[in-house]
Amino acid sequence: DAKTTQPNSMESNEEEPVHLPCNHSTISGTDYIHWYRQLPSQGPEYVIHGLTSNVNNRMASLAIAEDRKSSTLILHRATLRDAAVYYCISGSGGSNYKLTFGKGTLLTVNP
Amino acid sequence: DAGVIQSPRHEVTEMGQEVTLRCKPISGHDYLFWYRQTMMRGLELLIYFNNNVPIDDSGMPEDRFSAKMPNASFSTLKIQPSEPRDSAVYFCASSPGLVGGDTQYFGPGTRLTVL
Numbered sequence: 024d025a026k027t028t029q030p031n032s033m034e035s036n037e038e039e040p041v042h043l044p045c046n047h048s049t050i051s052g053t054d055y056i057h058w059y060r061q062l063p064s065q066g067p068e069y070v071i072h073g074l075t076s077n078v079n080n081r082m083a084s085l086a087i088a089e090d091r092k093s094s095t096l097i098l099h100r101a102t103l104r105d106a107a108v109y110y111c112i113s114g115s116g117g118s119n120y121k122l123t124f125g126k127g128t129l130l131t132v133n134p
Numbered sequence: 135d136a137g138v139i140q141s142p143r144h145e146v147t148e149m150g151q152e153v154t155l156r157c158k159p160i161s162g163h164d165y166l167f168w169y170r171q172t173m174m175r176g177l178e179l180l181i182y183f184n185n186n187v188p189i190d191d192s193g194m195p196e197d198r199f200s201a202k203m204p205n206a207s208f209s210t211l212k213i214q215p216s217e218p219r220d221s222a223v224y225f226c227a228s229s230p231g232l233v234g235g236d237t238q239y240f241g242p243g244t245r246l247t248v249l
Contacts, residue, residue, distance in 0.1 A: 057237075059238075065242060065243075066138075066225050066227070066240030066241055066242055066243050067177070067225070067227075067238075067240045068240065069237040069238070069239070072237070110177075121179055121182075121190075122179070122238055123179075124176055124177040124178075125176070126176060
């Protein structure tokens with residue numbers, strides 16, 4: 024799996040957009056970019072994933088750089104319930120596929 | 135679907151005792167994963183199964199840990215004997231496949247405290 028680098032923490036205000044960055048400079052052509060988040064006292068939950076093109080779903084948007092060495096998770100309007108640790112993971116499929124979780128980014132949302 | 139189900143949610147035991155954690159994956163998912171989360175080491179993959187067969191147990195810390203999946207709807211993680219350093223939150227997750235875009239669905243976890 025490609026190594027990912029994320030800021031340890033970020034802060035946002037409620038109802039404002041949040042841009043969570045992730046660097047994955049060693050990513051290979053077949054590696055997907057996944058984002059999971061972990062709310063306090065809960066298991067990780069899937070947020071979004073992509074390969075090359077930007078992706079949107081009901082939870083967030085994923086913007087992938089053209090060279091794929093970085094990506095940004097975008098929460099369009101942060102709510103207090105979005106306060107969590109956000110993990111950016113890069114990996115490929117196949118029999119050796121694993122989700123390798125790093126430290127993630129602790130997002131604090133201020134009311 | 136009810137999602138991944140884990141039991142118990144909390145377990146407190148004394149050093150030396152046997153501990154068994156249980157997991158019911160989402161129906162139809164072919165892959166099952168066991169993770170451990172601690173403050174020091176973060177979230178670590180212990181072992182995963184494909185169609186009830188253990189595929190990679192390289193993350194299992196030592197012989198005191200064992201995992202089984204007797205059928206597609208049930209898995210156990212056993213620690214015998216338990217030690218205080220095993221205290222952690224243990225998560226079970228399941229996935230429909232291992233294609234790069236497949237999602238893992240996590241259970242609520244079992245918080246284990248070994249005194």
